[in-house]
Amino acid sequence: MSDLPPYPPLDPTTYDLIIVGTGVSESILSAAASSSGTSVLHLDPNPFYGSHSASLSLPDLTSFLHSNSLSPPPPPPSDTPDFLSVDLATRSLYSSVEIATFDSSILDERHSRKFNVDLCGPRVLFCADESINLMLKSGSNNYVEFKSVDASFVGDSSGELRSVPDSRAAIFKDKSLGLMEKKQLMKFFKLVQAHLAAAAASSTESDEGAVKIAEEDMESPFVDFLAKMPLPPKIKSIILYGIAMVDYDQDNVEACGDLLKTREGIARLALYITSIGRFSNALGALIYPIYGQGELPQAFCRRAAVKGCIYVLRMPITALLLDKASELIVVETGGYKGVRLATGQEIFSQKLILDPCITVGSESMSSLTDQQKETLRVLVPKSISSEGKIARGICIIRGSVKADISNALVVYPPKSLFPEQLAAIRVLQLGSGLAVCPADMHVLYFSTVCENDDQGKAALLSAMSTLIKPQVPENLQSDSAVENDTAEAAKPVVLWRALYVQAMVKGEFGGSISSAASPDGNLSYNELVESAVKLYEQLMGSEELFKEETSPDNTTEEENDGGVEIEA
């Protein structure tokens, strides 16, 4: 980075909003703000777009996970005379990072540019989810192409993968369900659909005689509602973990971090059901962006740039600038004035949104007034455990976890791999068709929510050993250890592996200074989008996102070709 020529000074020097970090949340906010006529300066200390949602080559990914390179260079010696400068610190969101290369040829020049590996995997989009709606609304859908995830499975410790019967055709074709189970499952889907139709109708007209799920059931735990239907345990598990994508064991009330209510469960099924068939080119409910998830923040950034947002990459900020004299503080800004860039230039704005890893050290805080501390409150690091952790794993493999299928989701429900397994483990396999890896390989993403690093990594390793042939690192390999039993032999071989635990930081509104959310432990962007929308509303008053983009042209386009580009 230091080799690059120095930037010329930025001009103009005053903006309505400065955003630091180009993760999904920040990019949505920048596109939304730019579209509504706000002047935005969007910075990122990294040389790439996406921050914690980026897709990177293997070396870049490795160095990003390891580095604390976000920590700014030593602050310039002098305080400016007009402002009080508060130095910023960076914390890494990643811990217990463990990277192993089993086949060093993978790092060769000929491969290295072919990888686009996600930092926040496994992650997909539901065809009907909020992130798609937002892309359509903002017009950022023009910059991304998608492909369908071909299949989804539920696995267990035996290594067998059973496809998730998530649609009428899938239930019909399923070989593991009995006839009565098929009937029960389809009946349940129909009930949900009737309920949704009735709910949609009742908003416009009276809902006399419509089939709806009773109000008291809606408040009961979803797991109890499923049992009442009555659905057998096998199907219950498929619905909870394979379709509703629940994390915690719903049958274990004490250990369960999050007991899902029927209302929320039905909402999740509704998302899944409406996702199937929303776009005629999509095979199922789930799609994935070609070239990796990093395309998504980039698409929003492009949209923002079209609307006048100014972008500067490789540009850390080193300090916040606050008003010196406390009696002059304007109430709305809480004394916030601007930021000092790594180049030393000072840039001013009304408001500031920061990457979740940017903090203020406690020693910097000590000299501040209460009012100033209040202004900076969102930047004070909270204890990570209160926010939650996500263990993530990436494996580059040769072969596929399921013959003839390239892009697939596999879910291991709680307790399916080992008795102590607390939460569901999700695995996403992606192939070269998505331009994320070379032709003969697949990228596997693993994740599970966890209480501590060891627990999370142990769970992921268990899933890995079920799907992949274990391999000793290259330097320990000997020629004698070749023979394996045949079941093991059929499994794919791991070439490269990363394990890490990511801290989850929620987005927070703090008046003039706010913090954006880090990627969460979900499969979709739904919660991230929700928090970004909320933050935007708090920042801009209750203004709607991308209001003026919803032109008649856009809606007809959506009717015609489904709105997003999905390659068949």
Place this chain on the structure above:
Amino acid sequence: MHGRPRKAYKPEEEAASAAKAAKLRALQSQFMSNHHNKIYTKEAVDLSTKLLEINPEAYTAWNYRKLAVEDKLSRIESDPDLIKTILDEELRVVESALSQNFKSYGAWHHRKWVLSKGHSSVGNELQLLNKFQKLDTRNFHAWNYRRFVVELTKRSEQDELKYTDDMIGSDFSNYSAWHNRSVLLSSLLARKADGFLPNKKIPDEYKLVQNAIFTDEDDQSGWFYHLWLLDQTVNVETPLLTSSWPSHGSRISLYAGCSNGSFSKLTTFGSESGYFPLVLNFDQAVGGVSSSTVTIDTELKGNEDLVWEPVSKKNSHVSCVWVARLKYISSEPCFGKEYKVKVKIGNSPGIVSSRGCNFSASYEFVFTAHVHDTVEESSQEGIVSWTDGFDIWDAESKDLNALTTLDRSNAQMDSKWRQEAIAEEIDLFRELPDSKIGKLTLARLLMAKAMISDDAVKGVHYNEILELYKDLMALDSSHYQYYKDVHSVALLRKVTSSTEDLSGHLFRCRNMNNSVCLRLNNLSLSRIASVEKLLFVQMLDLSHNELHSTEGLGGMQLLSCLNLSHNRIRSFSALDSLRHLKQLRVLDVSHNHIGEHSVDTTRYLCSSPLFNSEWTQDEVGRQMPTLVTKYWDAYFVLRDLNLKQLDITGNVIAGDVFSSFVLRVVPKLVWLDGKKLEI
């Protein structure tokens, strides 16, 4: 496409459509003048292209193009490149017409026509079809054309079956795919293609369709396929002889002279004419029964060249029931003698079912005819009464046994897999009791089981079937009459399923010399069935039922007394099948609805005087044309019967005018509406 709501036209769309119409009309009149003047120049043909691209439904334009192509082809020497160019252009026009409307009959037909000219692009056709069938998976035009192309390209039926697998797999609500599957399987099974044996494949098909039915029992396409499978399971393709009169091994007594069915034994028959009927009943309609396909070996004289007649509507050459009349009184004294009659069926080929299958298993049966010389002097010029004097039938059921036991040992050699398949289905569908179609299917399965399984277990099933149909009548009133009809069929099957059941309905009629009467009155029957087991019946009481027609009774050739009072017969044409009953002397159709309805739909099913001039040559027809025109349906039925007693009272048609008409048409009538006629 399906499930797309129709939208009202916006004003600008209406204007556009008006402009399109004007343009079309101009094109059309220009085109028609070209067509009439047989102008096949390039400009003229291009005009038709333009017309078809706007309106692919212009059938005349397609025909014009065919003529134009023929014209062009006749001009050029057989230059393959030129031919190809001409035909390619036709295919291109069809394609663009189809993209305008891919349900255009004319366009699809034109494409077939081009291909039948021997065009070599056949290989592309399947690709084009795949495109169309992806756009609209159920489009039957595309499926139909697919079958045509497959036949042309000799693509294997196995590959096509695989294609239906895929189509059904991606969406099983596809009648066209299921239908094509049934067509392909029928063919593969019929020619016993590699591994395609019914006992192997049909059970697999049940498994497939079960998945569709259990996944979504509200979708009808699976149920239709299931019905087809059931039909494949129960019905044997080759026609079978189900029963005969006289039956194998029976001994019948024949008397000269007739006495209104006053025979105390079931095996006794008498006729003034000196002929007795020989009745063959098949399980399906067959044709080709003749003295060459059925041979009779007997010492009874004068039966060398028997004439076999189908018991069916006029001019039809197929029927389930065939009758020949054997002479037993000839000039030579033959009384007091016993004659063996040996009947051989199917020795020489010729008996073919209406589906085209040959009666293959030749069959032989023997009975004894005892010809009595004593003519029973009957007091039977009296009236036959149905109201009282019936005693419970006391005869040993052995007598009956011989009449009703059917020899089906030659039938269904491979019935084991059929029974197993049906038993499995029954177990499964007992678990779908809450839907109407589930109940109906269960009832049909149970009926099928009763048809192909041993006698011993039948009764139980029939009761369950009857309960199911009763439930359905209550649940689904819009199909009440259908359920009622099948309920009647099941009830009659139950009644005739064993001699015990049947003998419960047999009575002796005291005022009638203790003759035997089968009483099926007050059973709310709406349809007649199981006639094949009732061929011996001479006196039948069907009163107080809900019959609309006598269809099926034509097979009961020995019937001499029939009571149809208090039913729902609406016209004489509904009695058409009685024309075949040469022995019928007593008919009671009182208290029906004859004449109540001025419009009678059944009239269109039988011969009408408008299409038939034979009655004008007839004596009665000449003498009273007005009455015959008025009562022509009654005329055609009654004129063929030899009734002595008729009850017509309680019908709208009854009255002095009709009575006087009846007296002319049925001159031998003695009793009309309970009154003796003065002759």
